[in-house]
Amino acid sequence: DAPGKLAVGSPCPRIYGETPGAGSDPRPVPRDAQLDADRLLRPDLDRAAEGVGPSVGVLLPLLNDAPMDVSPVSPVRRRIVLPLCTMIFLCLYMFYSCAGSCASLQGSAPSQQSGLLSQQPGLLSQQPGLLSQLLLRAEPRPSGEDTSISSFYSGSGSKKLPQAIIIGVKKGGTRALLEFLRVHPDIRAVGAEPHFFDRNYDKGLDWYRDLMPRTLDGQITMEKTPSYFVTKEAPARLSAMSKDAKLIVVVRDPVTRVISDYTQTLSKRPDIPTFESLTFKNRTTGLIDISWSAIQIGIYAKHLENWLQYFPMSQILFVSGERLITDPAGELGRVQDFLGLKRIITDKHFYFNKTKGFPCLKKAEGSSKPHCLGKTKGRTHPNIDPKVVQRLREFYRPFNMKFYQMTGHDFGWD
Numbered sequence: 001d002a003p004g005k006l007a008v009g010s011p012c013p014r015i016y017g018e019t020p021g022a023g024s025d026p027r028p029v030p031r032d033a034q035l036d037a038d039r040l041l042r043p044d045l046d047r048a049a050e051g052v053g054p055s056v057g058v059l060l061p062l063l064n065d066a067p068m069d070v071s072p073v074s075p076v077r078r079r080i081v082l083p084l085c086t087m088i089f090l091c092l093y094m095f096y097s098c099a100g101s102c103a104s105l106q107g108s109a110p111s112q113q114s115g116l117l118s119q120q121p122g123l124l125s126q127q128p129g130l131l132s133q134l135l136l137r138a139e140p141r142p143s144g145e146d147t148s149i150s151s152f153y154s155g156s157g158s159k160k161l162p163q164a165i166i167i168g169v170k171k172g173g174t175r176a177l178l179e180f181l182r183v184h185p186d187i188r189a190v191g192a193e194p195h196f197f198d199r200n201y202d203k204g205l206d207w208y209r210d211l212m213p214r215t216l217d218g219q220i221t222m223e224k225t226p227s228y229f230v231t232k233e234a235p236a237r238l239s240a241m242s243k244d245a246k247l248i249v250v251v252r253d254p255v256t257r258v259i260s261d262y263t264q265t266l267s268k269r270p271d272i273p274t275f276e277s278l279t280f281k282n283r284t285t286g287l288i289d290i291s292w293s294a295i296q297i298g299i300y301a302k303h304l305e306n307w308l309q310y311f312p313m314s315q316i317l318f319v320s321g322e323r324l325i326t327d328p329a330g331e332l333g334r335v336q337d338f339l340g341l342k343r344i345i346t347d348k349h350f351y352f353n354k355t356k357g358f359p360c361l362k363k364a365e366g367s368s369k370p371h372c373l374g375k376t377k378g379r380t381h382p383n384i385d386p387k388v389v390q391r392l393r394e395f396y397r398p399f400n401m402k403f404y405q406m407t408g409h410d411f412g413w414d
Helices: 031-049 056-065 073-103 105-118 121-126 130-137 149-153 174-181 201-211 226-230 234-241 254-268 275-279 293-297 300-307 321-326 328-338 386-407
Strands: 164-168 187-189 220-224 246-251 280-282 316-320 350-353 358-361
Touching (some): 164 174, 164 226, 164 234, 174 328, 226 234, 226 293, 246 321, 254 293, 254 386, 275 280, 275 386, 300 386, 316 321, 316 328, 321 328, 321 358
Parallel strands (some): 164 220, 164 246, 246 316
16 A cells, blocks of 8 residues: 555556556456567566566566456467477387387398307306307298308307317218208308318418308307328328317228229229229238228228327227118217217108119208219119138238227127
């Protein structure tokens, strides 16, 4: 009631242009005038919020008394438009996310599995072959392209010197053994024979390592060169590379082996002398010509003595070439045990090809089709005089007996 004071609930003087008090006009506020008041008061409210201009306590009563014209459309519009925009945004986000995932699904599957397992090192250490088996299942197999595991691993892992080597013997069944072993997901082997420890030693270990396939943790790198077993320098050279290497020797009846060796040479050089003339120095006396390399290879005891100077017998496994034909799964089981691997290669992987006379793989590495060794396997041997065969058996018998004693195994060649 004091002069100059504005009572709560009194009309706005900015609209009526008069001092509040007795005789104030109680007429309703025109709409246009009210809007003008709103426009005038809005800056004052903003400044009041910032601590500048008239206090909020003075301005708020004016607004409370003034009838505000707020359109009822605005809240409804907000309640409809905001959820609608949100839904549209979410739909677009999900669409692009799904499109990107589908486009990269095939190529990213192996890497996703590898990344998952890399976060669980304990799992890999407990099951060394787990990662390679997962990658095997995730292997892409596009039509018309190389679907071997070798091509899949070409950009993964690292190249290492071999931890296991098939060192012999020629025509004993080394190729068959390697082909069978390649079915195992934890074995990676170079295809061609490197001949590092006999012919290419001067090229160095870096050259040798570069020949090897890439391997992942838990996998074994292998190679095979049958001539290592009969190479005098090979044991010392291999020991210098690794004293812990595991050595595998596929042995076969020396008489059958030498005939098979001759048959292979004859297929390449039809003009070579007869088997009998190469076997004997003197046919009349029956003296065997031990200078012929094909004869020398079958003296297994002599070559083994050389290897035992550098490697213990516990690091050498002898595989029967005969049993590799009659019981491939059994011999492969021994090899897998020797290498410290799970027995994955079993009877279910083989079937016997009656035409060739050899076991074949039902599913070869990286293929869904049966696989037999090449046409060179199962060649027909030339007819050899039985007397020559008997003389060879007599020659090899003492060496075989010594070999049985050294290995603790009777291979039944006599």
